[in-house]
Amino acid sequence: MDHLLNDTQRQWQLKARAFAESEIRPRSLVRDQIPQPGDTFDWSLIQTGSRLGIRTAAVPIEYGGHGIDFTTQALMITEMARADSAMAKTFSQSWKWSHLIIDHGNDDQKKRFFDAFVNDDQFVMGGGITEPNAGSDNRLPPADDPKSGLQLRAQLDGDTWVLNGSKCYIANANIGKLIFAFARTDPGAPVHEGTTIFAVQPGTPGLKVGKVFNKHGWRFYQNAELFFENVRVPDSNRLGAINGAHKKHGGRNSKFGDMEYAANALGLCEAAIDTATLHGRTHRQAGKRLNEHQLFQLKLSEMHMLTEALRSFVMRVAMEADVTVPISRKHNGLLMNFSTDAMQRVCYLNLDIHRGANRGEISARADKLVRDAIIWTHIAGDSVQRMKAVKAML
Ligand SMILES: Cc1cc2nc3c(=O)[nH]c(=O)nc-3n(C[C@H](O)[C@H](O)[C@H](O)COP(=O)(O)OP(=O)(O)OC[C@H]3O[C@@H](n4cnc5c(N)ncnc54)[C@H](O)[C@@H]3O)c2cc1C
Incomplete structure (x- = not known):
């Protein structure tokens, strides 16, 4: 393209x-x-x-x-x-x-x-939504149940908000210089009606970093727990309206979300094809190169087919995001679902091509690609995400 x-x-x-x-x-x-x-x-x-x-x-x-x-x-x-x-x-x-x-x-x-x-080349950011008892339900809660979704509480005291509760899996929580904490400012309202965003800086009294999660994939990427005990955040660090965290749908942040993961999945597909192609050219089986075997060729062609279909879809949604307001929530949701399915299949086929071959760096990469691919099952490619896409079609 x-x-x-x-x-x-x-x-x-x-x-x-x-x-x-x-x-x-x-x-x-x-x-x-x-x-x-x-x-x-x-x-x-x-x-x-x-x-x-x-x-x-x-x-x-x-x-x-x-x-x-x-x-x-x-x-x-x-x-x-x-x-x-x-x-x-x-x-x-x-x-x-x-x-x-x-x-x-x-x-x-x-x-x-x-x-x-x-101005700080060691400045990374993160956002805290997930909690030990609030994951998928932050994205698709039972429509009007205030007990669903995140429970980090923020209460106004003068011109300062006091935050109490905890978060988990928060990217960059242990290394970031600015964390956007999503907190309930109206606990009697459903999560999409009663949540506000606060910019919290590390070192604020009462804010503690817990364990860093030991993940099977995406190991470079840092995910940690955060504990809030009477953490005071000035009202000047409240982003957007009170109870307005979810009111900007169709903005840049929501345009980016699904596309970001899908573009990353496309990179994983390309990496899997690179690895499979190299292995097919260099490994010999039954007296000939692996890539001369029909079964290998069928697997590689399926990997290419899924990758090119995903590339078209990613580029379509990205280009739509640049020209269309609001974006198509249907396309964004479907893109996320398709990218997860396509990329996990492509990475699995690559691993299958390598089989038990213990070929140092090449097979270590095939193994890593599958471990990274599985991350999508947890962050995005789950049944809840699928239901979100379907909702936009009904
Ligand atoms: C690598 C990684 C990075 C992350 N980074 C961040 C981050 O930076 N910030 C952040 O806030 N969070 C982050 N998360 C957390 C992530 O958003 C959650 O893991 C995700 O929302 C799923 O929530 P959960 O793990 O609590 O699973 P659950 O919500 O408990 O889901 C478990 C299973 O139950 C199913 N399920 C749950 N509810 C329903 C329903 N209503 N209908 C049908 N099926 C349902 C799900 O589909 C899933 O199969 C990260 C997670 C990972 C793995």
Whole structure:
């Protein structure tokens, strides 16, 4: 689909590709194999990405970023994920919260948060929604039950909000400099009516980081617990209206969400094809190269077919996001579902091609791709996400 890209999009794509090859790929397996989850992170990668403008690429130009469009973001995520899905997600995670600041922040907040983010090459952001007893139901709760969904409580005391409760699986919670905590400001209302967003800084008294989750995939990516005990947040750090966390549907943040994961999944598919192709060319079975066997060829062609279909879908949704307001929630939801199914199948076929072959780095990569692919089952590709897409069709 290169003929549809303009020069700027192409340049950023090539920049991301070069960064992925020179900086991400060499770190990928090394970092993946570090046993302690809190030790897998590498700030030097973020700092190099910062020098190239990648960390701050989604910040508007007037706030010191590069203001790249959604199509470029999708292209760059795919390029980086082809080298390492978790490292790509670490960069796009800060893009996601940049979009939230654009959607919900007032002028003062945009200036304050973007200034701090742009000028510090060790600044990453995160967002806290999930809690030990609130996961899927944050996205698709029983329509009017206030007991469903997140329960982190925020109560106003003068011009300060007091937060109590906990969060889990929060990306960058242990390393981030700004965390957007979603808290209930009206516990008697359903979660989509009674939730407000607060920008919380590490080091605020009462805020504690718990364990870093030891995940089978995306090991570079940091996910941790957060505990709030009378954490005081000034009203000037409240983003958007009180009870307004979910009122900006169709904004940049929601346009980005599903597309971000799907573009990353496309990178995983490309990585699986790279690995399978190399293995097919170099491994011999029954007196000939593996890629001369028909069964191998059928598997590789299915991998290509699913990958190219996914590429078309990702690019369609990304290009729609650049020109259409509001976006099609049906397409976004279906894209997420399709990307999960397609990418998990492609990564599985790649693993199958490798079978028990213990061929060092190549099979370690096939194994890692499957472990990374399974992450989608937890974050996005579950039955709840499928129901969300269906709702937009009825
Ligand atoms: C790598 C990773 C990164 C993450 N990063 C973040 C982050 O940065 N911030 C954040 O807030 N969260 C984050 N999460 C959490 C993630 O959003 C949740 O794990 C996800 O929403 C699912 O919630 P849960 O794990 O509580 O599972 P549950 O909601 O308990 O779901 C378990 C199973 O029950 C099914 N189920 C649940 N409810 C229904 C229903 N109503 N109808 C039908 N089926 C249902 C689900 O489909 C699923 O199969 C992350 C998770 C992972 C794995």
